[in-house]
Amino acid sequence: MGSRRYTVSSAYSFDAIVVGAGPAGSSAALTMARAGLKVALVERGTFPGEKNMFGGVLHRLPSLEEVFPDFWERAPLERHIVKKGVTFMTGDSTFSTTIEAGNFDRPPYNGYTIFRPRFDRWLAEEAVKAGATLITRATVDELVIRNGQVAGVTILDRRGELTAPVVVAADGVLSFTAKKAGLRQPTFDPGQMAVGVKALIDMPREMIDDRFGLVRDQGFANEFVGGTGGVRGGGFLYTNYDSLSIGLVFHLGSLRTSGKTPYDLLNAFMEQPQVDKMIRGGRLQEYSAHVIPEGGYAMIPELVGDGIIVAGDAAALCNATGLNLEGINLASHSGVLAGKAVIAAHQAGDFSRRGLQVYRQLMDDSYVIKDLKLYRKAPHMLHNDRIYNEYPELVCGMMEYIYRIDGAPKENLSKLFLKTAREKVGLKNLAADAFSAWRAL
Numbered sequence: 001m002g003s004r005r006y007t008v009s010s011a012y013s014f015d016a017i018v019v020g021a022g023p024a025g026s027s028a029a030l031t032m033a034r035a036g037l038k039v040a041l042v043e044r045g046t047f048p049g050e051k052n053m054f055g056g057v058l059h060r061l062p063s064l065e066e067v068f069p070d071f072w073e074r075a076p077l078e079r080h081i082v083k084k085g086v087t088f089m090t091g092d093s094t095f096s097t098t099i100e101a102g103n104f105d106r107p108p109y110n111g112y113t114i115f116r117p118r119f120d121r122w123l124a125e126e127a128v129k130a131g132a133t134l135i136t137r138a139t140v141d142e143l144v145i146r147n148g149q150v151a152g153v154t155i156l157d158r159r160g161e162l163t164a165p166v167v168v169a170a171d172g173v174l175s176f177t178a179k180k181a182g183l184r185q186p187t188f189d190p191g192q193m194a195v196g197v198k199a200l201i202d203m204p205r206e207m208i209d210d211r212f213g214l215v216r217d218q219g220f221a222n223e224f225v226g227g228t229g230g231v232r233g234g235g236f237l238y239t240n241y242d243s244l245s246i247g248l249v250f251h252l253g254s255l256r257t258s259g260k261t262p263y264d265l266l267n268a269f270m271e272q273p274q275v276d277k278m279i280r281g282g283r284l285q286e287y288s289a290h291v292i293p294e295g296g297y298a299m300i301p302e303l304v305g306d307g308i309i310v311a312g313d314a315a316a317l318c319n320a321t322g323l324n325l326e327g328i329n330l331a332s333h334s335g336v337l338a339g340k341a342v343i344a345a346h347q348a349g350d351f352s353r354r355g356l357q358v359y360r361q362l363m364d365d366s367y368v369i370k371d372l373k374l375y376r377k378a379p380h381m382l383h384n385d386r387i388y389n390e391y392p393e394l395v396c397g398m399m400e401y402i403y404r405i406d407g408a409p410k411e412n413l414s415k416l417f418l419k420t421a422r423e424k425v426g427l428k429n430l431a432a433d434a435f436s437a438w439r440a441l
Contacts, residue, residue, distance in 0.1 A: 012040070012160065012161070012162050012163070013038075013163050013164065014038045014039060014040045014133070014162065014163070014164040015032070015037040015038040015039060015164060015165070015166075015342075015346060016029075016032050016037055016038075016039050016040070016164050016165075016166050016167070016168065016342050017039075017040045017042060017152060017153055017162055017163075017164040017166075017167045017168070018032075018039060018040065018041045018042065018132075018167075018168040018170055019042050019140050019153065019167060019168065019169055019170060019171045019177045020042070020043065020169070020170035020171035020172060020177075020312070020314070021041050021042075021043035021045075021048035021049075021120065021124045021127075021134065022048070022049075022116075022120055022170060022172065022312060022313070022331065023119075023120065023123060023312065023328050023331045023332040023335065024170040024311040024312025024313070024314070024317075024331040024332060024334055024335035024338070025041060025043075025168065025170035025171075025311070025312065025335060026041065026048065026120065026123040026124045026126070026127045026335070027063070027064060027067075027123065027331075027332045027333075027334075027335030027336050027339070028168045028170060028311060028335035028336070028338045028339040028342075029041040029124075029127040029130075029132040029335075029339070030067060030123070030126055030127040030130050030132070030339070031067065031335070031336050031338075031339025031340060031343070032132075032339045032342055032343060033127055033130035033131040033132040034067065034130045034131075035339075035343045036131075037342070037343065037346065038131075038133075039127070039131070039132040039133065040132070040133050040135060040162055040164070041124065041127055041128075041132045041133065041134045041135065042135050042138045042140060042153065042155070042162070043124070043134065043135065043136050043137075043138065044136075044137070044138060044139040044140075044171075045136065045137070046136055046137055047117075047121055047124075047136060048120040048121050048123070048124035048134075048136075049116050049117035049118065049119065049120030049121045049124075050117060056113065056114070056236070056238055056245060056325075056328075057081060057111045057112070057113055057114075057221055057238060058077070058111055058112050058113075058114045058119070058328050058329065059110070059111040059326055059328070059329040060108060060109075060110060060111065060329065061328075061329050061332050061333065062333075063332060063333040063336040063337070064332055064336065065108075066336075067336065068126075072107065072108065072109070072112075074122075074126075075114075075119065075122060075123075076114070076115075076118040076119055076122050077112040077113075077114055077119075078112060078113040078114055078115070078219065078239075078240040078241050079112065079113050079214070079217050079218060079219025079220075079239055079240065079241060080104075080105075080109035080110075080111070080112050080217055080218065080219055081104065081109070081110055081111045081112065081113065081219045081220070081221050082100060082101075082104045082105045082214075082218045082219065082220075083098055083099070083100045083104075083212070083213075083214075083218070083219075083220045083221070084098065084099050084104075084220075084221050084222075084223075085097065085098040085099075085220065085221070085222040085223070086098075086222070086223050086224075086225065087222060087223070087224045087225070087274070088224075088225050088226055088391070088392040088395040088396055089224055089225065089226040089227035089235075089272070089274055089275075089392055089396070090226055090227075090392050090393050090396050091227075091272075093396040093397075093400055094274040094396060095395050095396045095399040096222075098222075105218065111221075112219070113219050113221070113238045113239060113240050113245070114328075115240070135155075135162075138155045138156075138158070139155065139156040140153045140154070140155060140156070140171070140176060140177055141153075141154045141155060141156040142154045142180065143167070143177065143180045143181060143308075144161050144162075144163060148306060149306040149307040149351070149352065150166070150167050150181055150305065150306060150307030150308040151163055151164070151165065151307055152164055152167070153167060153177070165307060165345075165346075165351040166307050166308065166309065166342050166345060166351045166356065167307060167308045167309075168308075168309050168310075168311055168335075168338050168339075168342065169181070169183075169308060169309065169310045169311070169314050170310075170311045170312045170314055170331075170335060170338075171314055172312075172313045172314060173193075173291050173292065173293045173313040173314065173316070174188075174291065175310065175313075175314035177308070177310075177314070178301060178308075178310045178314050178315075181305050181308045182305070183301050183302040183303075183305050183308065183310055184301035184302070184310075184314075185301070189295070190252045190253035190256060191251070191252075191253045191295075191383065192293065192294060192295030192298070192299045192316075192379070193251075193252040193253075193291060193292070193293065193294060193295070194233070194249050194250060194251055194252055194291070194292040194293075194294040194320070195249070195250055195252055195255060195262060195289060195290070195291055195292065196247060196248070196249040196250075196289065196290045196291075196292055197247050197248055197250075197262035197263060197265075197266050197287065197288070197289045198245055198246065198247030198266075198287070198288050198289070198290075199245075199246050199247060199266060199270065199284060199285075199286070199287055200243055200244070200245060200284075200285045200286045200287075200288075201243055201244040201245075201246060201279050201282035201283065201284060201285065202242065202243050202282055202283040202284075202285050203242065203243055203244055203279075203281065203282035203283075204242060205241055205242045207281055207282075208239050208242070208244070211278070212239055214239065217241075219238070219239045219240075220237075220238075220239045221236070221237075221238050221239075222236065222237045222238075223235070223236055224236065224237075224269075224275075225387065225388065225391070225392055226388055226389065226391075226392030226393075227269055227272055227274075227275070227392075228248060228250070228265065228269065228388055229258070229260060229265045229268055229269075230258065230388075230389065231250050231251075231254050231255055231258045231260065231265060231388075232250065232251040232254035232382070232383065232385060232387075232388055233248055233249050233250035233251055233254070233255075233388065234248070234249055234388070235247065235248050235249075235269055235275075236248075236249070236325075237275075237278060237279075243282075243285065244278075244279055244282060246270065246275070246278075246279060247266060248262070248265060248266050248269055249292065249325070250262060250265070251294070251382070251383065252291075254383075254385075262289060263287060266287075292313075292318060292320075292327070293313055293316040293317075293318045294318060294320045294379055294382075295316060295379055296316075296318075296319065296320065296372055296375065296376055296378060296379040297369075297372040297373050297375075297376035298376060298379070299316040299379075300315055300316050300317070300369075300372070301314075301315060301316065303315055303359060303360050303363060304353055304356045304357055304359055304360050305353055305356075306351075306352050306353045307351050307352075307356075308356075309338045309341060309342070309356055309359050311331065311334040311335050311337075311338045312330075312331035312332075312334055312335060313327070313331060315334060317330040317331055317334055317368060317372070318330065319371055319372055319375060320378065320379060320382065321375045321378040321440075326371075330368045330372075333366060333367075333368055334363065334366075334368055337359060337362040337363055337366060338359055340358075340359075340362060341356055341358045341359030341362060342356075344358050345358070375440065377436075377439055377440035378440040380440070381436050381437060381440040384433060384436070386425060386429060386433060387433075390424045390425045391424075391425065393424050394420055394421060394424045394425060397420055397424065398416070398417060398420060401416065401420075
């Protein structure tokens, strides 16, 4: 795959160093290598994606489509999403709604399910084909600082330095590189973090198609509200070719307070009858977990310093609105823009904070920052415990009443709603929550 291990004591010089070979880092390396820059792509795993067992939805990537128009034909994708569902769950009932739009079932598709180990490795290979040097099993130990400016990195347990006039920090939500450069706080607010836990369920392709009403390469993505054991968070289920990705995403602060473990909560979630019937007949293959930045716009650190740019999860570029969870597309787009900013800095010969400020300008003009700014109040709204407990009970209770036929006369629905809302939520809380949601979304 073009990976390289350096052992001598002399410095290796590049035009740019990218730390982290995830979607942001590989997109940056690919963009710069295609422009003729000498790029080092540094990855701590034995291969890109080894440390990430994510299985979820990859939304459209217009930035990578610009880099190579046949992206969707070349990338290792699973199913394209034609159906999106939301399920409200209580202990003994559910209410589900699904959208299946005709436009979702024709290219360019709205999104695909993927496996990150395969996708990350493929994207890094594309960067290598373009000319980037991939250095694996390499954990950044220190930043090289010269004249007050980042000028490279050292690798743990290896002699010598990798030097370059600019470093792109794309090493994940806990970014050591951005922290060392003083661009983010040394500690995180648990209220801005989430942890996702996932199970991969092997299931024959024919069974998946039949169970979820799919044909050809069609896929289904479902989100769950409620059923999380009283912990703030939500569930998901995505169809792959011959497996299901099912899991929960918890607010870290709420999880810590609960005293429960993510895996116990996930096992309890999968044992609920409403979920069990979706995964019945499958075989559990693996568990995995991942930390997610959910603070939104307020969590974004400084994106530019002297000789350094921050991209992807390291820049907290995750949009969690309660409607969608976007991360890979934001990370990849930020990586492409980081690459363009470094190219511009080389042309100008200026790698200072001011010279790299074009990255901030490109980001501000992009959908990434605009969407995060638009939904900047959503993370705070999602800290409302009623969303995960009382509101699923309200929705399920209302729908159960509407469809129950027992010979008794029906109540006026508007009066019934107010009565049920008063009992389950409280009218003052309902009004406050509606106003909060209106402001956030």
